[in-house]
Amino acid sequence: MDIRLESVSHHYGETEVLRDISLDIPAGQIVCLVGPSGCGKSTLLRFIGGLERPSSGRVLQLGEAPEGCLNPLTFVFQDFALLPWRSVCGNVSLVLEDHGIRGNRAKAIIEDVLTRTKLSDFADALPKQLSGGMKQRVAIARALAVNPAVMLMDEPLSALDSQTRELLMDDLVSLWNRQPFTAVYVTHNLAEAVRLGHTIVVLSRRPGKIREIVTIDTPIEDRRPGDPVCQRKHDLLWDLMREEARAADEELIDG
Amino acid sequence: MADTGLSRNTNTAGPMEVRFRGGGFAPKSRRWVGVLVFVVLIALIQWGTESGWISALTLPKPTDVLATFGELWQSGLLFKHLQPSLTRLAVGAAIGASAGIAIGILIGLFSYVRAGLVPLVAAIFPIPKIALLPLFVIWFGIDEGSKYALIAFGTFTPTVVATYGAVDNVDRSLIRMGQSFGLSWLSIVRKIVLPGAMPGILSGLRISLAIAIILLVAAEMLGAEYGIGAYILEAGALYDLERLFAGVVILSLLGVIVSASIGMIERRVLGWRT
Ligand SMILES: Nc1ncnc2c1ncn2[C@@H]1O[C@H](COP(=O)(O)OP(=O)(O)OP(=O)(O)O)[C@@H](O)[C@H]1O
Ligand SMILES: [Mg+2]
Numbered sequence: 191m192d193i194r195l196e197s198v199s200h201h202y203g204e205t206e207v208l209r210d211i212s213l214d215i216p217a218g219q220i221v222c223l224v225g226p227s228g229c230g231k232s233t234l235l236r237f238i239g240g241l242e243r244p245s246s247g248r249v250l251q252l253g254e255a256p257e258g259c260l261n262p263l264t265f266v267f268q269d270f271a272l273l274p275w276r277s278v279c280g281n282v283s284l285v286l287e288d289h290g291i292r293g294n295r296a297k298a299i300i301e302d303v304l305t306r307t308k309l310s311d312f313a314d315a316l317p318k319q320l321s322g323g324m325k326q327r328v329a330i331a332r333a334l335a336v337n338p339a340v341m342l343m344d345e346p347l348s349a350l351d352s353q354t355r356e357l358l359m360d361d362l363v364s365l366w367n368r369q370p371f372t373a374v375y376v377t378h379n380l381a382e383a384v385r386l387g388h389t390i391v392v393l394s395r396r397p398g399k400i401r402e403i404v405t406i407d408t409p410i411e412d413r414r415p416g417d418p419v420c421q422r423k424h425d426l427l428w429d430l431m432r433e434e435a436r437a438a439d440e441e442l443i444d445g
Numbered sequence: 446m447a448d449t450g451l452s453r454n455t456n457t458a459g460p461m462e463v464r465f466r467g468g469g470f471a472p473k474s475r476r477w478v479g480v481l482v483f484v485v486l487i488a489l490i491q492w493g494t495e496s497g498w499i500s501a502l503t504l505p506k507p508t509d510v511l512a513t514f515g516e517l518w519q520s521g522l523l524f525k526h527l528q529p530s531l532t533r534l535a536v537g538a539a540i541g542a543s544a545g546i547a548i549g550i551l552i553g554l555f556s557y558v559r560a561g562l563v564p565l566v567a568a569i570f571p572i573p574k575i576a577l578l579p580l581f582v583i584w585f586g587i588d589e590g591s592k593y594a595l596i597a598f599g600t601f602t603p604t605v606v607a608t609y610g611a612v613d614n615v616d617r618s619l620i621r622m623g624q625s626f627g628l629s630w631l632s633i634v635r636k637i638v639l640p641g642a643m644p645g646i647l648s649g650l651r652i653s654l655a656i657a658i659i660l661l662v663a664a665e666m667l668g669a670e671y672g673i674g675a676y677i678l679e680a681g682a683l684y685d686l687e688r689l690f691a692g693v694v695i696l697s698l699l700g701v702i703v704s705a706s707i708g709m710i711e712r713r714v715l716g717w718r719t
Contacts, residue, residue, distance in 0.1 A: 271622035
């Protein structure tokens with residue numbers, strides 16, 4: 191199942207947030223969205239997930255969601271969004287209950303996703319007992335449980351320390367290797383983008399427009415820190431972002 | 446900074462432990478303090494009444510009150526008064542609180558209900574319900590009906606206000622999460638909104654139930670043969686301070702028990718809070 195954005199634009203009241211965004215998100219690929227703060231990345235993600243509607247333009251879903259997919263467009267939120275009164279297991283089963291999956295079937299799915307995110311030992315823990323990295327893994331496990339066609343991830347790792355972030359990035363890479371999923375991955379962190387993205391979309395400062403689309407052909411399981419191709423892409427992105435940041439600063443001074 | 450003369454001067458003071466300033470603002474269980482306050486207060490009154498600087502007209506001797514209480518217990522009158530009072534309290538508060546929670550949730554969930562009922566609740570809230578007692582007597586009869594109605598009505602409004610405030614305060618990002626996983630409206634209400642509003646609803650109940658006890662006495666002051674309120678009223682009319690205070694102590698105990706049971710429910714149901 192592919193996603194296509196057709197000239198999506200959006201205003202919040204007087205502020206123009208996004209201008210004429212057209213983009214294809216092909217199945218089985220990770221598309222990273224990078225851009226300066228406030229350029230409308232989270233807003234764009236909410237449009238893709240159907241939580242909000244753009245002022246103009248359309249978000250299209252091409253083709254049917256694959257068989258067995260309970261919630262085609264599934265978010266992983268930056269602030270985890272776990273129910274504090276439910277255990278790890280309960281948080282995952284929350285999203286299954288509404289699809290009539292209970293009892294042994296639910297247990298099998300929960301066990302599977304908790305194993306994949308290395309949380310099996312914490313099934314009965316409450317969120318308050320978990321560290322930030324573990325909470326984010328619960329959020330990822332919950333997303334995996336509904337077998338999504340497209341994962342919409344809004345800075346999923348930015349609340350975490352850099353070691354945990356590295357570990358979770360490795361986890362995401364191995365999850366993707368096991369079973370390639372489609373993802374739109376919003377981040378501030380260029381290292382994350384270069385590590386995980388098949389395509390990296392650079393947005394300009396507000397109003398967000400597509401500034402550049404960078405593709406990296408190295409398979410994501412082969413990307414190592416210091417890899418020359420990745421390093422070149424990283425530097426290219428860095429320059430683009432720095433230009434945007436400087437332009438944004440100058441605008442503030444002039445305005 | 447390390448090389449300025451000033452810091453070198455302070456260095457001569459030698460190492461000093463950093464002053465701890467992170468204490469407080471985290472309620473801990475210190476139950477004995479509450480008991481201690483009561484004991485000291487009562488001991489002070491006992492000493493005052495015995496030594497005479499508190500006249501017998503101002504306050505009764507705590508030991509006399511205790512004796513009256515003992516008599517009340519032995520004669521079986523205590524339960525004769527307590528039983529109807531507790532029934533009135535339970536029935537009235539149950540009706541008022543459950544209606545209040547239900548309406549509060551509806552106000553929290555539906556904009557039309559909110560627009561229609563919030564002004565009405567605001568209009569009813571400041572009316573002293575006791576003033577309406579004669580009206581209730583006409584509407585619901587002089588018997589138990591008017592007493593239930595008064596207590597129910599008095600608990601209803603604070604419960605409504607606390608409940609819709611609690612629903613408003615439920616974390617929007619959790620509701621968004623529910624929507625993004627395609628949960629049905631009913632599931633979002635049952636599994637996200639209600640548990641999320643629980644802390645606010647319970648702390649609202651604390652206040653509502655205290656109000657219910659106040660209104661219980663008011664209700665029993667009118668046409669009740671038995672009941673704590675009737676007992677206090679009669680003692681007051683005769684200026685029998687010992688009995689008056691025995692009645693007041695029963696009410697206080699009732700308040701403490703209600704508050705403690707809500708505390709117990711909170712510890713059970715809200716263990717997930719950090
Ligand atoms: N609900 C809203 N109402 C009004 N303005 C909004 C709303 N949500 C976002 N905005 C504005 O839209 C702009 C884009 O917001 P958005 O959250 O999409 O940015 P972002 O690219 O995700 O930023 P960041 O990288 O800091 O997360 C911001 O200027 C923000 O103030
Ligand atoms: Mg954002």
